[in-house]
Amino acid sequence: MIAHNRPLIAEEDLAAAEAVLRSGWIAPGPQVSGLEEDFVRFFGGGGACACSSGTAALYLALRGLGLGPGARVAVPTYSCSALLNAVHFCGAQPVPVDVRLDDFTMDDAALAQLSRPVAAAIAVHAFGAPANIPALKGTAPLVIEDCCQSPGGRRQGQPLGAQGDAAVFSFYATKIITCGSGGLVWDRSGKAAAWARDFREFDCREEYTPRFNFHSTDFQAAMVRSQFARLEAIMARRQSIVRRYLEALPRGIGLQAGLDDAGRMPHRFVLVLASREHRDALLSYFAAGGVKAVIPLEPYELLHRYLHLDASAFPNAERLVDTTLSLPLYPALSDQEIEQVAELLAKADAP
Numbered sequence: 001m002i003a004h005n006r007p008l009i010a011e012e013d014l015a016a017a018e019a020v021l022r023s024g025w026i027a028p029g030p031q032v033s034g035l036e037e038d039f040v041r042f043f044g045g046g047g048a049c050a051c052s053s054g055t056a057a058l059y060l061a062l063r064g065l066g067l068g069p070g071a072r073v074a075v076p077t078y079s080c081s082a083l084l085n086a087v088h089f090c091g092a093q094p095v096p097v098d099v100r101l102d103d104f105t106m107d108d109a110a111l112a113q114l115s116r117p118v119a120a121a122i123a124v125h126a127f128g129a130p131a132n133i134p135a136l137k138g139t140a141p142l143v144i145e146d147c148c149q150s151p152g153g154r155r156q157g158q159p160l161g162a163q164g165d166a167a168v169f170s171f172y173a174t175k176i177i178t179c180g181s182g183g184l185v186w187d188r189s190g191k192a193a194a195w196a197r198d199f200r201e202f203d204c205r206e207e208y209t210p211r212f213n214f215h216s217t218d219f220q221a222a223m224v225r226s227q228f229a230r231l232e233a234i235m236a237r238r239q240s241i242v243r244r245y246l247e248a249l250p251r252g253i254g255l256q257a258g259l260d261d262a263g264r265m266p267h268r269f270v271l272v273l274a275s276r277e278h279r280d281a282l283l284s285y286f287a288a289g290g291v292k293a294v295i296p297l298e299p300y301e302l303l304h305r306y307l308h309l310d311a312s313a314f315p316n317a318e319r320l321v322d323t324t325l326s327l328p329l330y331p332a333l334s335d336q337e338i339e340q341v342a343e344l345l346a347k348a349d350a351p
């Protein structure tokens, strides 16, 4: 069975981690600072704080921007429960918003129609599809760009993360670059990142205020830096797999919008089918052909369902959980595996 996801840990990534392990300094140190500097260089300024996960990065970004108890924070309902966790741990109130049917990102029209204002929005670049940050900024005073699935992606020539008030990244095992678990927050003014670094440095402080150990380690940072340096090559490989699948795609099977856009960092290749029955039939069809396809988000994972809100207010997300299917898309796929997926896709039944 071709796995739905497999990390690509290159020889140079192993060498980078091994050098740190052999150095005797495995705690946070020069590699963690180096990773932060890499991101600052990438964005051409600002500040960065590396941390233990994307969830920690979300929490630090929210707190670093001054959001806390009483703040209403919009979240796209078709996304990861990590968003709810981060908002709740700040004492703030998550406000789920429906997503667009075409690219699965937060619907700016639905955000604008909320009956009460929000203090901020977390805009997820869903499976690599860029959320429309300028449009969301028209309603949300602060926007955090969630780039956990899209580091290196671009929108209108700008790197994703550059247009909001802060950007967060995840280095979890299934993400574009990974060290198993890790995260980072970046912001243009550097204020949120400075707050986050202070919050993370709990040890040997002269004055006590509650802080928290959100550290990552130097060998993790070394692995991430090694992959970050290859981001363009990773993007090119992912885009070439997308092109092969697009050639094979039968008429009548839809896709998440923008998969072949020039600046896209494709995280997932998501089919959009006409019905749940068709999606479930294709799931079995791919499994029988030796390819592990997955349902990207199950209905019970929708954030509005976790919060027991009326599902009829989120029709697009409710439709997407019934009609989407994700195929293996990652640089560790061999050419032969890519062909196997593509040939199976070419023969898939369209309605």
Ligand SMILES: Cc1ncc(COP(=O)(O)O)c(C=O)c1O
Pocket (backbone or CB within 6 Å): 053, 054, 055, 056, 079, 080, 082, 083, 124, 146, 148, 149, 170, 171, 172, 181, 182, 183
């Ligand atoms: C969009 C999004 N935001 C945040 C997270 C949280 O990242 P992590 O798993 O590193 O805590 C994830 C992944 O799980 C994610 O997909």
